[in-house]
Amino acid sequence: MYLVNARQMREMDRFAIEKIGIPSIVLMETAGQAVAQEVEQRYPQARLVVIAGHGNNGGDAFVLSRHLQNRGFAVNTWLVGSEEKMTADTAIAYRALVQSRVHVQKLTPKSWNLFCRELSGADVIIDGLVGTGIKGSLREEAARVVMEINKRKDRAAIVSVDIPSGINADNGVISSVAVSADLTVTFACPRWGHFLFPGAGHCGRLIVRDIGIPAWVGEELGIKARLLQDEFISTLIPKRARHSHKGSYGHVLVIAGSQSYVGAPALTALGAIRSGAGMVTLALPESIQSMVVGLTPEAVYWPWADKAGSFAPHSWEALRATNQPRYDCVVVGPGLGHEVDIDWLKQVIDRTSGPLLLDADALNLLGQDLTLTENRMPVILTPHPGEIARIMKMTVQEVEENRQQIAVKFARQHRVYLVLKGTYSIIATPQGTCFVSPRGSSSLAKGGSGDVLSGMIASFINQTGDVLAGLQCAVYVHGMAGELMDEYSGGASDLGLWIGQALQALAQKDRDNHTL
Ligand SMILES: NC(=O)C1=CN([C@@H]2O[C@H](COP(=O)(O)OP(=O)(O)OC[C@H]3O[C@@H](n4cnc5c(N)ncnc54)[C@H](OP(=O)(O)O)[C@@H]3O)[C@@H](O)[C@H]2O)[C@@H](O)CC1
Numbered sequence: 001m002y003l004v005n006a007r008q009m010r011e012m013d014r015f016a017i018e019k020i021g022i023p024s025i026v027l028m029e030t031a032g033q034a035v036a037q038e039v040e041q042r043y044p045q046a047r048l049v050v051i052a053g054h055g056n057n058g059g060d061a062f063v064l065s066r067h068l069q070n071r072g073f074a075v076n077t078w079l080v081g082s083e084e085k086m087t088a089d090t091a092i093a094y095r096a097l098v099q100s101r102v103h104v105q106k107l108t109p110k111s112w113n114l115f116c117r118e119l120s121g122a123d124v125i126i127d128g129l130v131g132t133g134i135k136g137s138l139r140e141e142a143a144r145v146v147m148e149i150n151k152r153k154d155r156a157a158i159v160s161v162d163i164p165s166g167i168n169a170d171n172g173v174i175s176s177v178a179v180s181a182d183l184t185v186t187f188a189c190p191r192w193g194h195f196l197f198p199g200a201g202h203c204g205r206l207i208v209r210d211i212g213i214p215a216w217v218g219e220e221l222g223i224k225a226r227l228l229q230d231e232f233i234s235t236l237i238p239k240r241a242r243h244s245h246k247g248s249y250g251h252v253l254v255i256a257g258s259q260s261y262v263g264a265p266a267l268t269a270l271g272a273i274r275s276g277a278g279m280v281t282l283a284l285p286e287s288i289q290s291m292v293v294g295l296t297p298e299a300v301y302w303p304w305a306d307k308a309g310s311f312a313p314h315s316w317e318a319l320r321a322t323n324q325p326r327y328d329c330v331v332v333g334p335g336l337g338h339e340v341d342i343d344w345l346k347q348v349i350d351r352t353s354g355p356l357l358l359d360a361d362a363l364n365l366l367g368q369d370l371t372l373t374e375n376r377m378p379v380i381l382t383p384h385p386g387e388i389a390r391i392m393k394m395t396v397q398e399v400e401e402n403r404q405q406i407a408v409k410f411a412r413q414h415r416v417y418l419v420l421k422g423t424y425s426i427i428a429t430p431q432g433t434c435f436v437s438p439r440g441s442s443s444l445a446k447g448g449s450g451d452v453l454s455g456m457i458a459s460f461i462n463q464t465g466d467v468l469a470g471l472q473c474a475v476y477v478h479g480m481a482g483e484l485m486d487e488y489s490g491g492a493s494d495l496g497l498w499i500g501q502a503l504q505a506l507a508q509k510d511r512d513n514h515t516l
Pocket residue numbers: 009013027028031053054055056057058059060081085087129130131132133134135136137138139142161162163187188211
């Protein structure tokens with residue numbers, strides 16, 4: 001499913017109207033009906049207050065008001081704005097509502113108290129004040145309305161049309177206030193503002209409804225961002241052949257760990273093992289090997305020269321050995337600590353082949369010289385916002401406010417695959433495309449979950465034989481496993497169990513899709 005900004009949504013609309021010939025009023029009618037259906041299904045017999053602005057978002061709200069009234073709902077509809085400023089389609093939707101003998105009240109200083117009383121008596125409040133057409137911060141009257149809506153949050157369900165009013169659909173920024181919705185019904189495809197914070201935190205449950213714009217329009221318009229979904233991921237999950245052996249599923253090499261971070265290599269190995277890797281070798285500073293062995297008996301151990309509990313400066317020379325097995329994907333970084341230096345990393349990069357994933361402390365080293373991976377492909381970087389901020393010499397806030405642009409620009413410029421981790425992780429490719437995973441949970445907001453993800457990425461790259469597919473599977477399944485795990489009690493080392501459950505759920509989905 002495509003993920004768009006406000007301009008791209010307008011272009012999709014225009015294409016549907018001008019090139020396909022769907023009249024714009026039909027799109028509005030379909031959009032309004034779609035929200036009406038969602039409300040009818042979820043809140044039967046509710047008393048509704050519908051709030052409409054004079055833009056097309058308000059037009060959608062007028063349409064849904066008419067349909068819900070026709071289905072027997074008690075609806076009070078308010079216009080916040082003026083009839084004169086309505087768009088052509090909104091004016092049509094408004095007239096149809098009025099001519100259906102529905103009284104639309106106008107919000108004025110005089111009617112304000114009545115408006116507040118009606119809000120207090122509502123079971124469901126529909127927010128059609130402003131959608132993707134918002135400019136800057138909400139003006140005073142709209143902001144007051146939003147605050148009144150939010151005051152009823154405990155007593156009424158709040159449903160936003162397209163996007164909660166006050167959120168910038170391009171970047172999720174809230175300049176002043178925004179509606180805090182329980183349910184948001186959007187059309188055709190989601191907008192970035194639904195997945196970028198703080199806006200994303202105001203959407204409640206997000207429903208995407210088809211309004212008749214064919215999916216290929218996104219491709220036609222060159223839209224490069226997509227939201228990952230179960231149906232797509234279930235087709236990527238590699239099948240296990242009955243007639244297979246450990247060599248069939250790839251060999252992962254993890255170069256990680258130090259005295260202070262004994263668990264990190266173990267968690268990375270666990271991520272790889274629990275998601276189907278055939279073989280995992282752990283290269284560790286010699287002195288910590290005995291501690292890690294007890295944590296992951298499935299791994300093969302490769303002790304490297306040690307200096308005070310970290311990799312010694314020349315420990316990379318282990319890679320010179322001529323009798324090494326073939327490693328299909330290499331992970332460097334989890335728990336390295338601060339003792340290794342950039343020359344050590346350079347040697348490791350130069351002396352390994354195949355897909356290379358740099359995580360954690362390896363990313364901090366890479367920040368000292370971004371040319372290190374220039375001649376090495378493919379390279380995968382998995383920073384959290386703090387790590388990319390350090391690499392790019394920005395603040396975490398700057399990163400979080402520009403997640404999409406930073407991920408895409410960095411991946412293109414440095415010709416790497418980048419996973420910008422976070423509540424909705426973004427995968428960006430060297431070609432400039434990007435993918436957002438809607439999956440995840442606060443159960444993952446704990447030390448070590450990123451280490452597990454790195455192992456999963458390597459494992460899925462090997463099993464799918466494709467870097468992008470491996471990244472998509474790993475990030476998505478990691479998020480699903482987090483959703484299945486208890487938010488409080490589940491830790492990174494418990495993820496293994498839930499990875500299995502997530503994979504089974506996806507396999508079932510794939511079977512369902514192929515059953516007539
Ligand atoms: N394919 C789809 O997805 C379809 C989408 N559709 C719908 O169209 C919507 C987009 O419609 P749109 O372009 O008319 O803009 P919209 O969101 O109503 O905002 C403009 C209005 O907001 C106002 N306003 C602006 N800034 C403001 C501020 N700071 N503070 C206060 N007010 C402010 C502005 O007022 P003005 O400045 O003009 O006085 C104007 O009235 C989209 O979200 C979806 O619901 C469907 O109808 C069809 C298919």
